[in-house]
Amino acid sequence: MKILEAQSATLTNYEVYTHLLDQEERFASRTKARGPRAPPVEHRPSNLKTVTKELLNYLREAPSPLGSNPLPYNENTIKKLLEGLRPWNFTKGEILMILNLRPSKPENLNTIIEEMESRFPGDEEQEQILNVIGDVLGRPDGKAESKAMAENANKARLQRDRTVAIVEQD
Amino acid sequence: MFILTKIADLVQIEPQDFDKHASLAIENNINAKYANRVIQKIGLCICIYDLLSSSEGLIGHGTGLVNVNVEFRMVVFRPFKHEVMLGKISSATKDGINIQTDFFKDIFVPVENLPEGAMFNTAEQCFIWNTGEDTLYYDNHEIVRFRVVNEVWTDQAPTKATGDGEEIVKKSPYGIIASMEDSGMGPCLWWDDESGEDAQMSG
Numbered sequence: 001m002k003i004l005e006a007q008s009a010t011l012t013n014y015e016v017y018t019h020l021l022d023q024e025e026r027f028a029s030r031t032k033a034r035g036p037r038a039p040p041v042e043h044r045p046s047n048l049k050t051v052t053k054e055l056l057n058y059l060r061e062a063p064s065p066l067g068s069n070p071l072p073y074n075e076n077t078i079k080k081l082l083e084g085l086r087p088w089n090f091t092k093g094e095i096l097m098i099l100n101l102r103p104s105k106p107e108n109l110n111t112i113i114e115e116m117e118s119r120f121p122g123d124e125e126q127e128q129i130l131n132v133i134g135d136v137l138g139r140p141d142g143k144a145e146s147k148a149m150a151e152n153a154n155k156a157r158l159q160r161d162r163t164v165a166i167v168e169q170d
Numbered sequence: 171m172f173i174l175t176k177i178a179d180l181v182q183i184e185p186q187d188f189d190k191h192a193s194l195a196i197e198n199n200i201n202a203k204y205a206n207r208v209i210q211k212i213g214l215c216i217c218i219y220d221l222l223s224s225s226e227g228l229i230g231h232g233t234g235l236v237n238v239n240v241e242f243r244m245v246v247f248r249p250f251k252h253e254v255m256l257g258k259i260s261s262a263t264k265d266g267i268n269i270q271t272d273f274f275k276d277i278f279v280p281v282e283n284l285p286e287g288a289m290f291n292t293a294e295q296c297f298i299w300n301t302g303e304d305t306l307y308y309d310n311h312e313i314v315r316f317r318v319v320n321e322v323w324t325d326q327a328p329t330k331a332t333g334d335g336e337e338i339v340k341k342s343p344y345g346i347i348a349s350m351e352d353s354g355m356g357p358c359l360w361w362d363d364e365s366g367e368d369a370q371m372s373g
Contacts, residue, residue, distance in 0.1 A: 005175065010172070016171075045201050047201075047206040047207070055216060093250060114252070145362065
């Protein structure tokens, strides 16, 4: 093994997501073929199966934008977002995070943009940025998302209460 | 979060794979070797992205394996410094909070990277943040937002046996040190919930 280029490009979550789905689809179409001339049953490496499944789960989980239904992203999304955000000077990393996390509130934008207060002062400008992001990437369904997250958290809380009870019993 | 890495390698195709399409056999071979594995200072390999080039297949002496030199690009998980990511709290100790994603489990937030006023609660085995007016819980399984601040690489290459039967503690090859200090970080429910703050108060 020889590394020719440690980092030849960066990918957004959306690009990885479509690549994985594509790969799954190709595999499915290959295994679907039946008949005397069909290729032999194909076995995929189990490590690939594991990582594909886990990564798809991660990318689809709320509040990831890839989890919303219907999928708000398509092949033109990245280009459109770059055009929309041109008036402001965002770095490549910031654009990448905007695409991956889809901030919908100033608080969320603040975590992504470095020194936001000095670079983009004023609520109006921040609102404009968020509007562009919302127009291109779609707006999160806040209710469904927090419901999904709250369900998760409640499950976790139940589990914790149970462990505490067990510890107390002992 | 993800990058493409260009790699050159020698692929050996076994005779039973000869009836497959060559590119498919090569791809499967590469995935079997790299998928879900860490390369030091590169990151966690996910799967092959595309095959760039391949040489003629050559058969060596003694085996029926076809040797092909290939160049390909790999999808690799390697978040950059200061990147904001989502993950789930898996557990907490008094030293800090462990976070995991479905596919990567070695993310750690040391206690000094938590907001001021965060304290470990021994009874609940989780961190609690006293903001002054509210008590907020860093519950297990809660989805959190965090910032990558550092990475830890541990080469797992075999070392010489020590001889005295000492167990060598196996460390994970690639770990991420993260921070949840800034506002907007921590459980997403705290910041995203529009209906108010009743959800996290019930704990």
